[in-house]
Amino acid sequence: MVNILYIEDDKEIGEWVYESLKEHGFNITWFQSGEGIEKQLSKTDLVILDVMLPGLDGFSIGKRIKKARDIPILMLSARTAIDDKVEGLSFADDYLTKPFHMEELLARIEVLLRRYNKHEKVLQLKHLTIHMKDMLIINNETSEEIQLTGKQYQIFQYFLRHLNQILTKEQLYEGVWGEPYIEGDKTLMVHIRYLREKIEKDPANPEIIETIRGIGYRVRK
Amino acid sequence: MKFFKSLQAKYMLIVITALFFVYILFLATSIAVFNINGHEELETAKIEREWHREANAIENPSMITELFEHWTNRYPDASMFWINEKGRLTAHHNLKEDYPPIWDASYTAKFIKERYDNDPFTVIAFVGEEQKHGFLVYEIPRDKLEQDYVETNSQFLSISVPLGIILFIFVSYLFFRKIRKRLVNLQDAMEIRDNDGLPIAIPVKKEDEIGSLEHAFNHMVAELRKSRKREQEEEQLRKELIANLSHDIRTPLTKIRAHSYTLQKETLSEQAQESIKNMNESINKMDTLIENLMSYTLLHANKFEFKSEDVDVVRLLRTSIASWYPLFEKNGFEIDVQLEQFKEKEWNIDPIWMERIFDNLFQNVIRHAADGKYIGLRTESTDEYDALIIADRGKGMNASSTEKGAGIGLAIVDMMIKTMNLDWKIDSTNNGTTIKILRYKSFEKAV
Numbered sequence: 001m002v003n004i005l006y007i008e009d010d011k012e013i014g015e016w017v018y019e020s021l022k023e024h025g026f027n028i029t030w031f032q033s034g035e036g037i038e039k040q041l042s043k044t045d046l047v048i049l050d051v052m053l054p055g056l057d058g059f060s061i062g063k064r065i066k067k068a069r070d071i072p073i074l075m076l077s078a079r080t081a082i083d084d085k086v087e088g089l090s091f092a093d094d095y096l097t098k099p100f101h102m103e104e105l106l107a108r109i110e111v112l113l114r115r116y117n118k119h120e121k122v123l124q125l126k127h128l129t130i131h132m133k134d135m136l137i138i139n140n141e142t143s144e145e146i147q148l149t150g151k152q153y154q155i156f157q158y159f160l161r162h163l164n165q166i167l168t169k170e171q172l173y174e175g176v177w178g179e180p181y182i183e184g185d186k187t188l189m190v191h192i193r194y195l196r197e198k199i200e201k202d203p204a205n206p207e208i209i210e211t212i213r214g215i216g217y218r219v220r221k
Numbered sequence: 222m223k224f225f226k227s228l229q230a231k232y233m234l235i236v237i238t239a240l241f242f243v244y245i246l247f248l249a250t251s252i253a254v255f256n257i258n259g260h261e262e263l264e265t266a267k268i269e270r271e272w273h274r275e276a277n278a279i280e281n282p283s284m285i286t287e288l289f290e291h292w293t294n295r296y297p298d299a300s301m302f303w304i305n306e307k308g309r310l311t312a313h314h315n316l317k318e319d320y321p322p323i324w325d326a327s328y329t330a331k332f333i334k335e336r337y338d339n340d341p342f343t344v345i346a347f348v349g350e351e352q353k354h355g356f357l358v359y360e361i362p363r364d365k366l367e368q369d370y371v372e373t374n375s376q377f378l379s380i381s382v383p384l385g386i387i388l389f390i391f392v393s394y395l396f397f398r399k400i401r402k403r404l405v406n407l408q409d410a411m412e413i414r415d416n417d418g419l420p421i422a423i424p425v426k427k428e429d430e431i432g433s434l435e436h437a438f439n440h441m442v443a444e445l446r447k448s449r450k451r452e453q454e455e456e457q458l459r460k461e462l463i464a465n466l467s468h469d470i471r472t473p474l475t476k477i478r479a480h481s482y483t484l485q486k487e488t489l490s491e492q493a494q495e496s497i498k499n500m501n502e503s504i505n506k507m508d509t510l511i512e513n514l515m516s517y518t519l520l521h522a523n524k525f526e527f528k529s530e531d532v533d534v535v536r537l538l539r540t541s542i543a544s545w546y547p548l549f550e551k552n553g554f555e556i557d558v559q560l561e562q563f564k565e566k567e568w569n570i571d572p573i574w575m576e577r578i579f580d581n582l583f584q585n586v587i588r589h590a591a592d593g594k595y596i597g598l599r600t601e602s603t604d605e606y607d608a609l610i611i612a613d614r615g616k617g618m619n620a621s622s623t624e625k626g627a628g629i630g631l632a633i634v635d636m637m638i639k640t641m642n643l644d645w646k647i648d649s650t651n652n653g654t655t656i657k658i659l660r661y662k663s664f665e666k667a668v
């Protein structure tokens with residue numbers, strides 16, 4: 001079970017988030033200030049942190065947590081100024097402003113857990129079963145393992161880490177190759193074509209790696 | 222300020238020196254020449270004295286011949302002769318002129334008058350102690366003698382005066398050049414700007430008028446900094462005030478949302494469900510409104526930080542629509558993206574502002590043009606401009622939805638676009654709205 005540490009001083013909002021996350025199967029511990037959280041940290045998978053807190057503010061607490069342990073931190077604040085977001089994102093992994101929709105909070109928690117590999121060890125994607133830890137890809141229909149080359153593997157992993165997000169060509173290229181994308185470069189397209197040939201049932205009508213016309217690609221759960 | 226340190230004092234010194242300069246030169250030269258030459262007896266005086274002494278010492282005529290020989294050794298160019306008590310030219314040596322053999326009183330007087338302080342230099346001395354044996358005349362052209370003091374002095378003056386004047390002009394030139402140089406340096410120093418756009422203090426080297434000008438300037442710089450600091454503090458205060466205000470409004474909004482969420486899970490009548498839905502929409506609207514109001518206030522007071530850089534704008538738009546895609550998709554929109562790279566792909570803009578503009582425009586499409594179920598993104602390039610086009614098929618802005626509040630969002634877009642030296646055009650009909658964000662290729666157009 002995923003352990004979430006939640007720090008929020010407002011009782012009404014705190015209760016709402018606490019109850020909702022519990023309902024969604026998270027093991028949540030709620031603190032009303034940063035006091036006493038140290039003992040919790042070692043068994044925490046993700047931190048949700050308010051900014052305006054009694055005593056130490058959320059930014060300071062967040063920085064301390066990050067220093068102690070590299071766990072995902074999601075700032076949840078009614079402070080929406082760009083300065084605040086910039087400061088928050090200097091250490092936190094995400095910044096969600098109040099008032100928020102519970103669905104959005106849940107979605108962002110999912111993304112963070114996935115990014116930190118704290119989540120599902122096994123991912124079901126259409127006809128594929130993917131064991132995240134060792135990136136073992138099994139075709140459910142043939143029960144055979146699908147072997148990817150280095151670059152295909154990197155691209156696919158990048159998609160999985162950004163599940164449900166639309167990735168532009170530039171983002172993908174720069175994320176995988178680590179160098180600036182040059183307009184008109186076909187390398188990425190070629191790699192994706194080969195990748196599709198390996199993982200798609202029908203590479204001509206891809207279901208796993210969707211093409212978003214004019215924008216990029218997406219892998220959806 | 223000490224008077225003697227001042228430029229005025231220096232200037233007065235130069236003027237006074239100028240007024241008396243020639244006199245001072247004369248005086249100084251004369252003193253100098255006198256000190257070098259003047260202490261020694263002049264040759265003429267020496268000749269005169271010795272001639273008189275030796276003439277007086279003569280006791281018999283044979284001594285006169287000896288005297289002549291003895292003097293000829295010393296002065297080969299000199300002429301000497303003896304006029305005896307009877308006025309007869311008795312003995313002579315090395316005569317240059319024809320003198321009459323007999324000298325009467327009138328000729329003697331004429332000779333003396335002629336030779337007095339003239340050339341040749343002439344000394345007349347009586348012979349013997351009693352002066353009864355006529356007189357001895359010694360004459361020598363002056364140019365054979367050592368020059369006398371006055372001549373030497375005037376020679377020195379002809380050199381020292383022009384030299385002195387040139388020196389004086391040079392010193393004055395140096396004086397004014399130095400002042401000029403300091404003023405130019407001062408001007409340059411005043412034009413230097415620090416990172417924050419303020420001038421920086423100047424080191425004061427001299428305590429004169431320019432020095433006090435520099436002091437005054439430094440004082441002004443300090444005041445400027447102080448007022449800038451005050452301004453920044455006020456700005457910070459304002460920002461915090463607005464941030465806190467928006468925070469304080471958002472917190473209860475979040476609570477309302479929390480409660481509506483909890484309520485939603487109860488079994489409710491259709492009407493109650495509907496009112497919860499409306500409540501949520503109102504929360505959204507209010508959230509946007511607070512955000513926009515905050516931005517608008519900051520923008521309007523020029524307190525919104527603007528950091529421009531070269532940005533690949535098409536890429537920015539693509540990334541932006543990528544993050545909005547799921548929402549459009551969820552609302553059943555047709556998403557038509559046809560973005561071509563511009564020739565000049567980088568625009569000098571603030572990427573955060575530009576994203577904000579896109580967000581505002583996309584939000585408007587979802588809020589006010591959801592009926593059209595269409596969003597199109599295109600690029601357009603002409604000789605005059607490059608443009609990003611965002612089109613929808615809603616009912617247009619005039620007729621548009623019952624929801625108001627798009628105004629402030631668009632006002633923000635307008636302000637941001639104008640600040641970034643871009644332009645935009647809205648074409649809104651009942652069949653849809655097309656918004657073009659334009660960047661003119663020639664600078665004049667943009668102005």
